[in-house]
Amino acid sequence: MTNNPRLGIMLMIATTFVFALQDGLSQHLGSRYNVLMVVMIRYWFFAAFVIAIARRQSGSIRNAARTSQPVVQIARGLLLSFEICVMVAGFVLLGLIESHAVFACYPLIIAALSGPILGESVGWRRWAAIGVGFVGVMIILQPGFGVFSPAALVPFAAAVMFALYGLLTRYVARKDSSATSFFYTGTAGAVSMTAIGLWFWEPMIPTDWIFMGLLCVSGAFGHYLLIRTYEVAEASAVQPFAYLQLVFASTLGFVVFGETLRLNVAIGAAIVVGAGVFTLLRERMAARRRA
Template structure:
């Protein structure tokens, strides 16, 4: 991998986080006025159409996508992602973008913690220590016992857990299924599941909010396209640390657009969580490099 490719991959990842932060802001706006399930359903309809278009152009096309090696796991991971999206949007409405994303940044730590039981990977004492430190950061953000604790504060943590499990299952099915196949199942199964749920919560929307919905759908497609490109031009270990920029962008939107508050404990806790997450990513990269040299 050349330095130019690494730089392009980093820029693409930062652009991805900006687009996803915009998507989160629009989701917060729409879900504040309409039912969450309806908003996510319409978003997934567009996402499924985008996925189908990509599948038709991929090697093997639709025929290969409909014959995965792990159909059950593909279905489970797709349902996990759509559930995570719904839960996270609910968190945006009740907690705001700042606190939701501050807690959600713990998902790389959950990936590290769950990689042993799910993938059979060995997690050393250094990464376990970082995981422990990271969850101290989560407690700093949530402040249980300091004030009246709201159960809503656990919503983004539940979303982080589901997203971590989704990511690990994605890595597992990659042993037998290509990325286009996994992407196809993510979009289509998610769209079917949300349609079954969302149609019961349909509400009329204003013309202005339909315009915001169109922008939301476009940001979803653009964000996934940028993410795919980032991983195509650079190694995941190079670009993944820059995914934390989404916390920055989402917090700026929350503070400026929705007039949310940024509390000292959230800044300190988020800094602890991000630092621990970056350490686990670095340790994973070190282990991968050692394994490559040992071949």
């Protein structure tokens, strides 16, 4: 692995842009067809990509699938597939801007749960940042002001699920290779979504099949860029730039889908992102002290 932070940052920016496009395609298709079917087809392509990558890195599918913790690995894959369904539902209900504004709190949830789940130490500064970040989430949701919509809890639920997925990924990384974890991410999700999504199959018009193809390609390409990002730079150096997905997705929501950016959402998102970046920087400093 090389260490080229500048290239890593450029790749992370490209990754977030591709993932934002993927989210826009998901919103378009999810508003027209059953979300479970859309995610199922997306996972078929993703699973093929994952198997190819895992086989190349491990030498064979059998090597990639070898693990001493299959239950946790399968649980990770299931959790991510369900999280994607919930998040796409959030795009349909709330739009890209508000969904991503709420979802941006997931690093704070990871930081908050890393202690009880992984036994990691969380200092008072990071706890303070977590508290400030969730104040930002409350500003976005506006509970108790007569305009709160229960639909706003959908992307928050997705953020909790994605945080748990991230924590489980850290947990299995203690024993399994990244190729093994990536293999189970794709295959477990594809199996679960096929078992569920086939019951909700709907015919699609030819134009939307083109969009579906773009969704599948963008998903695989985005993960390829993410893999390359972590190959050329340390995660702590590039992770703060992952928040640019909020910027790109919001721009897409505003320009393409005609969404509006409410003042409370802008203020709350700025607080959440600021707290999240601070938390990431504190984790980076703690990792350097341990090294």
